Amino acid sequence: MQKQPRDGENLSKDISSSTSGSKPYRHASLTKAAASLSLVLLGSGMTLAGGYLAGNHQRVSESASNLAVSPVNAAPPVPSSTDPNFVTQVVQRVGPAVVRINSSRTVTSRIPDEFNDPFFRRFFGSQLPSPERRVQRGTGSGFIISKDGRILTNAHVVDGADNVTVILKDGRSLQGRVVGRDELTDVAVIKVQADNLPTVTVGNSDQLQPGQWAIAIGNPLGLDNTVTTGIISATGRSSNQIGAPDKRVEYIQTDAAINPGNSGGPLLNARGDVIGMNTAIIQGAQGLGFAIPINTAQRISNQLITTGRVQHxxxxxxxxxxxxxxxxxxxxxxxxxxxxxxxxxxxxxxxxxxxxxxxxxxxxxxxxxxxxxxxxxxxxxxxxxxxxxxxxxxxxxxxxxxxxxxxxxxxxxxxxxxxx
The missing domain is CATH 2.30.42.10 (PDZ domain)
Known part of the structure; x- marks a missing residue:
């Protein structure tokens, strides 16, 4: 917020409460329009594609098939000093530890209060509508951090889930239990009952610099085990800048192609270390993907594993x-x-x-x-x-x-x- 605000960035930073009803500080002469930014959370979660519109907290839902996702820029050419097979080597090593997460919940439709009026019941009786129960399903990605079955993913992937199923790359299907989830950072931990599972190696996101390689692995739009490459475009992107003012994360920006269903999957460096958790894109843009730094995700997950909740x-x-x-x-x-x-x-x-x-x-x-x-x-x-x-x-x-x-x-x- 030094000097002039960037496009899409609110001048104010609210660290009070995203649920208290407080509104961002706005004034026409002090802010720049942010209406053009629309953040799409990449994990389908319960709504198939939860979203945030910049400048407000309105959630939007739409099926993955209706998402207007533009193709991202192609990855830069491999430098001659780099092993041309380094991506293949990373995928072979890390791929088995990347999982698909299917979640579902049962919801009951609400009858408008007007139909509870005695007048309606007197004249329409059994013809009045009844509450309907339906199952909402979603899918996302995750990665295994311990051999005994602890998995990191996004909180919105398992939001309100009654049932969580984890699909391993080798085809095994395991029942998952949500250990804890933190909405403020969008981090969740899932546990499955298994031993000797493949795990990822965690890197250090504090040392990232723009221009470094970035590799994303996940299950975008139901296409399992998809690999894309790009670079780290920027670090320290504030939640206000990308249109998610109710989060407390300074995001990694990448141009590696990520889409709905990638949520919770790992963002890797050229060595195959996890440096971030893929979580969002800006709808309609090219090459604007965002990941939660792994240092943040690890700090939050440690608290979730220890206590089941996080204090901010x-x-x-x-x-x-x-x-x-x-x-x-x-x-x-x-x-x-x-x-x-x-x-x-x-x-x-x-x-x-x-x-x-x-x-x-x-x-x-x-x-x-x-x-x-x-x-x-x-x-x-x-x-x-x-x-x-x-x-x-x-x-x-x-x-x-x-x-x-x-x-x-x-x-x-x-x-x-x-x-x-």
């Missing part, structure tokens, strides 16, 4: 990185009700009532200059620091308020989210 620290503020231009725009608009004196730092736009930030005395209009002694200039930096903090621990903030310096200690709370 949060402060409860909505914020934006300041620039001189943004300062001028804010101060020149009396409708915003804010007055900014600083050129740099992170402006607190909104404080969620009864949140840790509110209890610590943080106010809208405060400018965060330092967090735990480290200078901050953008909202993403603050969010990363909060995410690495401990629930109930202390986070020290150095603020500017109306030209005065303040030091406040905030105890992050557990991010409010629905029980899994």
């Amino acid at each position: 620290p949060y402060l409860g503020i909505q914020m934006v990185g300041l620039t001189p231009e943004l300062k001028q725009n804010i101060n020149s608009d009396p409708n915003l009700g804010l007055r900014v004196n600083e050129d740099r730092g992170v402006l607190v736009v909104r404080v969620v009532p009864n949140s840790p930030a509110a209890k610590a005395g943080i106010r809208p209009g405060d400018v965060i200059l330092k967090l735990n002694g480290q200078a901050v200039t953008d909202a993403s930096g603050v969010q990363r620091a909060v995410e690495s903090a401990q629930v109930g621990g202390d986070v020290r903030l150095e603020l500017r308020r109306n030209g005065q310096s303040l030091n406040l200690a905030v105890q992050p709370g557990a991010f409010p989210t629905r029980v899994q």
